[in-house]
Amino acid sequence: MVSEHHSSGDAPGVPARRAALRLLDAVLRQGLPLEAVLDRATAGIDRADDRALARAIAAEVLRRLPDLDALIDSATARPLPDDAKARAALRIALVQTLALGTPAHAAISTVLPLVDGGPRKLVHGVFGTLSRRGDALPDVPTLPDPVAIRWHAAWGDDMIEAAEHAIAAPPPLDLTLADPARTDDWAEQLGGVSLMPGHVRLPGGHVPEMPGFDEGAWWVQDIAASLPARLIGSGTGTAIDVCAAPGGKTMQLAAAGWQVTALDNSPTRLERLTDNLARTRLAADIVTADALLWKPAELADAVLIDAPCSATGIFRRHPDVLHRVRPSLIAEMATLQERILARAATWVKPGGTLVYATCSLEPQEGEQQLKRFLAVNDRFAVDPVRAEELPEGMVPDEAGYLRTLPGMLADHGGMDGFFMVRLKHIG
Template sequence: MQRNQPRSAPDAPGVPARRAALQLLDAVLRRGLALEQALDQAAQGLPPSDRGLSYAIASEALRRLPDLDALIDGATQRPLPDDAKARFALRIALVQAMCLGTPGHAAISTVLPLVDGGPRKLVHGVFGTVTRSGATLPDPPTLPDPVAIRWHAAWGDQLIEDAELAIAAPPPLDLTLREAVDLDEAVSLLPGHARLPAGTSVTELPGFEEGKFWVQDIAASIPARLIGAGEGKALDLCAAPGGKTLQLASAGWDVTAIDVSESRLARLRENLERTGLSAKIVTADLLSWHPDEPADAVLLDAPCSATGIFRRHPDVLHRVRPSLIKEMAELQGKLLHRASSWVRPGGTLVFATCSLEPLEGEVQLERFLAHHSAFAIDPVRADELPAGVAAGADGSLRLLPGMLAEQGRLDGFFIVRLRRNA
């Protein structure tokens, strides 16, 4: 008969949240998962406060990872392997003490239980060396080298400076308004838009329960804005989580929203119910699905590397590789080709990606126009954009993180509106 295995002692207060943060960092850096994708498993069973803390620790560590690692490497005789648990524990302890206001003794005492044996002494020693030295993290943070090299080649020095400033702090909260709401501290950059300080609790705002608005970054709201108001049929492709579907429905369109993920469409269903708007929802793979008839307007916010939303999702700075960018671009090309056949003559096709990679934007457009002579760019007008933002010479729109810096910046996007002429 086997002896009963001894039960491990329960974690001390504060340790479960740090254990979840370590699992989140491991999921992003070693397994290439999105931070939010990994959250449910890493924080399983934790109360909301610990769940939120684990996410905050991991997110801030990802914002400042190159600088945290530089401090760690400067305090060790030999560099720790990138995937060493001791390095992960030190990242968590240091980012708490240096960025999140956690007292040093609490920052280190809650991560030591995550490390066994000799590395525990190493972690304690390195943490003490760094904190006693009075070292600080640079402000703004440093971009990871592979990202800086790639973006510098595409956009130059200014983009690197702007991107580093953009990741220094979580971005403000943007709302798309279905009707006017009196919101303290809100600024408006476009009709039907409100921007509030980072950390604002959405559910506590007046008008939330009545469905008067939904959360949507202003950059993400522009693709549907370019379609405008209408009464015909509109297709929202890759629709989840649904902000653009809500925009089109509130603008009068008869909307069909298609996405491959039923779980992500659940959020769209909830928002439709809350706002009282209506749309037909279809769970399907766009590579095999097709509509019964052409539509007056088709919006393809295509799957992409999501590098343009790095300030909200800093994990993309570390898990997106050139191979993924290439893979996403190939998928976008297939989807764009299929979507083009679903637009009636005279209709509108809007293509967008939340990416800072030219392969997922400018290059994609060039390839499409070379093989689809029935389509031409319908230039984005100045009155459709926030003051200070302008379309390119060809009429397409490239949004960069340095734009509207004084108003809180923009996410990175590529957007083009196309008209089918035949």
């Protein structure tokens, strides 16, 4: 159980709930990523466990938002406005008792101060009504309507059902190994399972304290996120990792023998990449620059683009994307991806490899992006992904690219949503 401690101006337990309220406001009203505002929202809270509690509450609200709102609406004479503070306070109180195991008295007593000067009686009354009725959240969360409609049009009923099951529980912890030859050894040491060489999956764990972390034997990386670099494979030539931070794919390429240039426009994120390289004792040339302005001195044998995207494919880990990503943002990201892909393609040697990937479940950022690129680039052709390059049971699309969806590897804990394609420069 996460502990709670007193913070100036509030009773014990209230500061974490007030921070959760700020986090939810930033995501739902301002459309900001939860992780990007975490430090600001929890400023003034000294204890790491209290900050973690604030994040856990906010993330679980976002995971369960449609079902929480349905409960709230069932206990009011007329629906509260979506942005009403009373609704926000009730979401926070209910998710604690119904999903996080907080006693009802603690949940409501630490939430009522959030509506001081407001509808305290309403919040207390609705919470009491739902508690007396013994209402519960469904085992499988409901996707927000706009997301369900969009994904249904793209992928159908089965995907929606799989996505709802996927978000019901935290995802497992995937590790990519620096030395795939030690897969069995590390799986045994860590008590995990391997779904392909160079991979170990665990139910969870405190990463810095796990065997192999300090020596840099592995790094955390969802198995889907590890596949784009695997499509490039081993080599001794030059490779450019575009939008490289925080460095998972850079480390994969370096461990596979490539001379890597890691390109990113974020100095802060590149600090993490530098730290990761130091821990894993791998080498790469780090370049801080905008991919739309920079160009290499020489053409590369391989270029990997893990492009900026809506990130809807990682909704299991970041449920905020279900609520803040709208069609306008998807269109904006698709335009940026198109520009980056067109520019980075000019950096590939004839005969070289170009891999394009996004952690998105939106066809505009994947399949449609590939179609647009090939329509104006006859110097490239799809180099089909082969089944033997993938975890057992996964197959590439007939067109040669790979689309990962909720439901894939479900019996083993699932995987993130990705699109990826390997292209060959045919001159």
